[in-house]
Amino acid sequence: MERKKIIIGNWKMYKNIEETQFFLNEFNKLLKTKTIKYDYGIAASFTNLPLLKMNKTSALIIAAQNCHYETEGAYTGEISIKMLKDMMVSHVIIGHSERRMYFNEVDETINKKLHSLFNANIIPILCCGETLNQYENKKTNEVIKNQIKLALKNIKAENIAKLVIAYEPIWAIGTGKIATAQQAQTVCKMIREFISELYNKNVAEQVRIQYGGSVKPDNIKLILSEPDIDGALVGGASLVPQSFFDLLI
Numbered sequence: 001m002e003r004k005k006i007i008i009g010n011w012k013m014y015k016n017i018e019e020t021q022f023f024l025n026e027f028n029k030l031l032k033t034k035t036i037k038y039d040y041g042i043a044a045s046f047t048n049l050p051l052l053k054m055n056k057t058s059a060l061i062i063a064a065q066n067c068h069y070e071t072e073g074a075y076t077g078e079i080s081i082k083m084l085k086d087m088m089v090s091h092v093i094i095g096h097s098e099r100r101m102y103f104n105e106v107d108e109t110i111n112k113k114l115h116s117l118f119n120a121n122i123i124p125i126l127c128c129g130e131t132l133n134q135y136e137n138k139k140t141n142e143v144i145k146n147q148i149k150l151a152l153k154n155i156k157a158e159n160i161a162k163l164v165i166a167y168e169p170i171w172a173i174g175t176g177k178i179a180t181a182q183q184a185q186t187v188c189k190m191i192r193e194f195i196s197e198l199y200n201k202n203v204a205e206q207v208r209i210q211y212g213g214s215v216k217p218d219n220i221k222l223i224l225s226e227p228d229i230d231g232a233l234v235g236g237a238s239l240v241p242q243s244f245f246d247l248l249i
């Protein structure tokens with residue numbers, strides 16, 4: 001089946017209001033020059049979400065980079081899904097390697113967040129990926145299957161069809177070192193087969209699997225030409241209006 005490709009810019013902890021407004025002004029001008037055939041969006045920091053909402057063109061997906069799994073409560077410094085929904089957030093990145101690495105994000109909380117997001121009709125972008133050491137020791141498949149299995153514990157098949165999975169080898173994030181299209185395709189295919197084992201073939205054919213790790217305008221075409229790669233999660237190259245736009249055309 002034909003899966004629509006989805007490209008999401010992950011802005012991490014970059015851009016204040018002024019910088020975001022500049023980006024949106026420029027990007028919206030560029031959007032008028034060509035028709036975009038992919039789904040696309042930006043995962044901005046929480047303070048920039050109102051601006052994205054105000055400047056939203058109809059197609060822009062507004063995404064967040066994290067959320068809490070509880071509805072509300074005494075969780076200083078956290079943000080609820082209800083608060084994100086006020087900002088027209090439709091997708092949330094969950095389990096990014098930087099959150100796993102620096103903020104103790106573990107598979108169990110990732111699983112709870114996925115349950116809460118699906119209950120709220122928000123699409124999670126579930127990140128998985130191996131470290132350089134694991135890659136060199138040929139542990140990629142084992143590590144990723146384990147991350148996915150734990151993240152998807154007790155998630156229903158009907159939700160999996162809506163899910164976006166981002167395969168992001170940690171050794172390729174922000175390093176300029178990109179996995180070859182063939183390497184990325186091999187892992188994305190393995191992920192699809194694993195979803196088929198966990199659920200069924202029909203669901204596996206619907207889940208969208210992105211590649212992430214130093215994707216740039218000059219290498220995205222090759223990556224997207226692979227049959228099991230349904231888009232990209234992009235950090236650095238999504239920060240500049242022209243470069244983000246070039247990823248989409």
Ligand code: PEP
Nearest residue numbers: 173174212213214235236
């Ligand atoms: C990311 O932040 O998910 C990412 C892939 O970053 P970069 O494109 O900069 O490697």
